[in-house]
Amino acid sequence: xxxxxxxxxxxxxxxxxxxxxxxxxxxxxxxxxxxxxxxxxxxxxxxxxxxxxxxxxxxxxxxxxxxxxxxxxxxxxxxxxxxxxxxxxxxxxxxxxxxxxxxxxxxxxxxxxxxxxxxxxxxxxxxxxxxxxxxxxxxxxxxxxxxxxxxxxxxxxxxxxxxxxxxxxxxxxxxxxxxxxxxxxxxxxxxxxxxxxxxxxxxxxxxxxxxxxxxxxxxxxxxxxxxxxxxxxxxxxxxxxxxxxxxxxxxxxxxxxxxxxxxxxxxxxxxxxxxxxxxxxxxxxxxxxxxxxxxxxxxxxxxxxxxxxxxxxxxxxxxxxxxxxxxxxxxxxxxxxxxxxxxxxxxxxxxxxxxxxxxxxxxxxxxxxxxxxxxxxxxxxxxxxxxxxxxxxxxxxxxxxxxxxxxxxxxxxxxxxxxxxxxxxxxxxxxxxxxxxxxxxxxxxxxxxxxxxxxxxxxxxxxxxxxxxxxxxxxxxx
Amino acid sequence: xxxxxxxxxxxxxxxxxxxxxxxxxxxxxxxxxxxxxxxxxxxxxxxxxxxxxxxxxxxxxxxxxxxxxxxxxxxxxxxxxxxxxxxxxxxxxxxxxxxxxxxxxxxxxxxxxxxxxxxxxxxxxxxxxxxxxxxxxxxxxxxxxxxxxxxxxxxxxxxxxxxxxxxxxxxxxxxxxxxxxxxxxxxxxxxxxxxxxxxxxxxxxxxxxxxxxxxxxxxxxxxxxxxxxxxxxxxxxxxxxxxxxxxxxxxxxxxxxxxxxxxx
Ligand SMILES: Nc1ncnc2c1ncn2[C@@H]1O[C@H](COP(=O)(O)OP(=O)(O)OP(=O)(O)O)[C@@H](O)[C@H]1O
Ligand SMILES: [Mg+2]
Numbered sequence: 236x237x238x239x240x241x242x243x244x245x246x247x248x249x250x251x252x253x254x255x256x257x258x259x260x261x262x263x264x265x266x267x268x269x270x271x272x273x274x275x276x277x278x279x280x281x282x283x284x285x286x287x288x289x290x291x292x293x294x295x296x297x298x299x300x301x302x303x304x305x306x307x308x309x310x311x312x313x314x315x316x317x318x319x320x321x322x323x324x325x326x327x328x329x330x331x332x333x334x335x336x337x338x339x340x341x342x343x344x345x346x347x348x349x350x351x352x353x354x355x356x357x358x359x360x361x362x363x364x365x366x367x368x369x370x371x372x373x374x375x376x377x378x379x380x381x382x383x384x385x386x387x388x389x390x391x392x393x394x395x396x397x398x399x400x401x402x403x404x405x406x407x408x409x410x411x412x413x414x415x416x417x418x419x420x421x422x423x424x425x426x427x428x429x430x431x432x433x434x435x436x437x438x439x440x441x442x443x444x445x446x447x448x449x450x451x452x453x454x455x456x457x458x459x460x461x462x463x464x465x466x467x468x469x470x471x472x473x474x475x476x477x478x479x480x481x482x483x484x485x486x487x488x489x490x491x492x493x494x495x496x497x498x499x500x501x502x503x504x505x506x507x508x509x510x511x512x513x514x515x516x517x518x519x520x521x522x523x524x525x526x527x528x529x530x531x532x533x534x535x536x537x538x539x540x541x542x543x544x545x546x547x548x549x550x551x552x553x554x555x556x557x558x559x560x561x562x563x564x565x566x567x568x569x570x571x572x573x574x575x576x577x578x579x580x581x582x583x584x585x586x587x588x589x590x591x592x593x594x595x596x597x598x599x600x601x602x603x604x605x606x607x608x609x610x611x612x613x614x615x616x617x618x619x620x621x622x623x624x625x626x627x628x629x630x631x632x633x634x635x636x637x638x639x640x641x642x643x644x645x646x647x648x649x650x651x652x653x654x655x656x657x658x659x660x661x662x663x664x665x666x667x668x669x670x671x672x673x674x675x676x677x678x679x680x681x682x683x684x685x686x687x688x689x690x691x692x693x694x695x696x697x698x699x700x701x702x703x704x705x706x707x708x709x710x711x712x713x
Numbered sequence: 714x715x716x717x718x719x720x721x722x723x724x725x726x727x728x729x730x731x732x733x734x735x736x737x738x739x740x741x742x743x744x745x746x747x748x749x750x751x752x753x754x755x756x757x758x759x760x761x762x763x764x765x766x767x768x769x770x771x772x773x774x775x776x777x778x779x780x781x782x783x784x785x786x787x788x789x790x791x792x793x794x795x796x797x798x799x800x801x802x803x804x805x806x807x808x809x810x811x812x813x814x815x816x817x818x819x820x821x822x823x824x825x826x827x828x829x830x831x832x833x834x835x836x837x838x839x840x841x842x843x844x845x846x847x848x849x850x851x852x853x854x855x856x857x858x859x860x861x862x863x864x865x866x867x868x869x870x871x872x873x874x875x876x877x878x879x880x881x882x883x884x885x886x887x888x889x890x891x892x893x894x895x896x897x898x899x900x901x902x903x904x905x906x907x908x909x910x911x912x913x914x915x916x917x918x919x920x921x922x923x924x925x926x927x928x929x930x931x932x933x934x935x936x937x938x939x940x941x942x943x944x945x946x947x948x949x950x951x952x953x954x955x956x957x958x959x960x961x962x963x964x965x966x967x968x969x970x971x972x973x974x975x976x977x
Binding site: 659669683 | 769770771772773792793794796797798802803805808809811812813814815818819822823826827830862879883
């Protein structure tokens with residue numbers, strides 16, 4: 236057990252009611268008591284407990300959304316355990332002990348050797364010294380004053396920043412899943428870029444997640460001060476398994492004057508088997524506030540995993556001349572369902588937003604794009620360009636587009652383009668006649684289709700994403 | 714050129730094929746030896762393209778009878794990409810557009826796939842670029858076509874030239890050109906014909922499907938076959954095409970020279 240935890244356990248419980256503080260896992264179910272327990276276990280300040288309790292009160296009054304185009308059995312929120320003490324992952328002593336199937340996957344995806352070891356849960360020092368990689372990384376960031384740590388650590392070390400910003404972009408009662416997350420989140424990432432600092436490297440959660448394990452209710456907060464800029468990478472292309480079926484994360488981004496935040500995600504949660512059994516439900520609230528003048532929030536996502544994806548990374552363009560971008564590739568295969576898109580809320584003058592969404596559905600899967608563009612009366616000369624393209628592989632999959640456009644200012648210019656295409660048998664035959672098999676053909680067509688989005692990803696990520704897509708669509712053509 | 718001692722490249726016997734339960738090919742016989750150029754003519758809808766696609770292994774058609782030997786192999790047992798790798802090339806009558814896929818990437822993947830299957834060296838992007846530009850010169854194609862999506866927005870003639878470019882890259886044993894001449898302007902026709910003649914040698918063979926003598930003025934066939942309702946009803950030398958041009962297909966029937974099934 237870590238020292239922090241040790242201290243915590245030995246502390247007398249402050250809130251006067253009795254809970255088994257020794258237990259590693261909280262009893263199932265959600266109540267005020269559970270929240271007190273989480274907060275106490277994490278040694279949180281009073282205001283954060285209040286934050287959680289407020290969220291919980293809101294959550295009680297809300298009901299699970301049902302407007303999205305996905306179907307799943309009702310979740311029993313009282314059967315979930317909301318707190319488990321972070322356990323060190325069981326380590327394997329060498330790469331030889333790793334499941335060969337997992338190695339095969341890594342090879343296909345081209346995951347670098349040192350990452351393979353870490354991802355497979357091999358004690359890294361045995362195979363490769365990636366601990367030192369992570370350490371060098373931290374030192375380099377500290378030099379320029381960047382804070383990049385877990386949100387629990389930030390609560391302890393930088394409480395003033397957390398208090399100032401947490402919940403300011405996604406309020407506690409924003410939506411059902413965000414309220415739930417606000418009440419019970421146990422960990423996540425925190426990143427702070429001080430005034431004028433251009434982050435010297437892409438910040439990757441990869442270095443965090445492997446040591447601490449990813450949470451079921453992750454909470455991420457990224458702040459870029461005036462003139463700061465950062466490129467943040469979340470997730471990795473390697474498949475991620477988790478025993479928790481429900482995931483409800485919240486990500487908040489705040490960009491002050493002239494600041495720039497680029498947030499890229501590659502999501503590859505376990506999608507369930509061919510029959511959709513056992514996959515992760517991913518209900519995420521991601522929102523960026525372009526608060527300052529000339530600020531920019533840019534989301535790029537490659538969504539390939541999960542049984543269900545419900546996710547709308549959004550931008551609130553409050554600062555004049557601020558810019559919001561959303562580049563998305565969502566791939567579904569087998570019985571996967573994805574309802575994803577974005578919201579661009581224009582408040583400031585001369586605000587601009589761009590939406591490029593590429594949905595690919597194979598197998599019997601279903602993919603929906605849902606996007607809102609709202610131009611408020613204050614947003615003079617706002618511009619939006621949206622392009623939503625869907626591609627069907629085979630004839631049992633579905634693609635849907637739900638654009639919502641609300642313009643309340645006459646000077647606005649909003650453009651929306653949509654297309655649906657299908658990988659046809661004649662295209663595949665053309666490839667075959669040139670010696671190229673169907674799988675490679677599909678991969679080439681799909682990568683061509685996604686080019687505009689992949690171009691937005693950092694180089695290495697883009698290469699991996701390309702391979703990931705081919706891998707995901709393997710076996711989707713006969 | 715005809716040489717009795719040449720190897721047989723293709724041997725089609727009594728080939729029947731269906732689509733959606735309708736029989737389209739009704740017993741085709743054809744032998745093609747290396748070094749030969751064959752022309753297939755015939756009315757619209759007589760089954761010329763179907764024959765070409767069946768040879769290339771299009772999944773829409775089911776072979777119900779007959780067999781096809783390609784260089785000592787059972788062609789019908791191979792899937793379409795294996796046939797291409799083995800050296801069958803089809804220049805399509807209607808080349809399909811593939812939006813989003815850059816022509817140079819597509820050409821390189823095709824080239825490298827086929828090369829590696831044949832046990833030859835693959836080319837990296839830079840080497841390939843030099844290589845493909847050389848081939849494009851032969852066909853007087855603008856290198857800008859490399860950066861565009863495969864066939865997307867190409868004019869009819871540009872698509873046909875892009876097909877021949879692919880043939881030049883893949884160096885097939887048997888090239889099947891399905892109406893490559895239609896849609897070409899007079900200059901382009903000459904350029905494409907020059908390209909085909911350049912590619913044609915004593916070790917490979919060509920089957921050209923065409924409606925017009927003007928192509929055969931430039932690429933002189935050793936044999937001319939006439940197809941009707943899924944069969945080859947007449948085979949002759951290059952003069953046959955001239956006769957047909959003069960008299961039309963009806964002339965064949967009035968002469969009662971119906972010798973279906975004759976192989977060259
Ligand atoms: N996939 C298909 N489904 C239904 N009918 C087909 C199909 N393919 C070919 N046919 C029919 O088979 C017949 C032969 O067609 P094919 O394209 O082979 O003719 P063709 O000789 O190449 O004609 P053209 O000179 O006009 O190119 C036509 O009647 C055509 O409609
Ligand atoms: Mg035809």
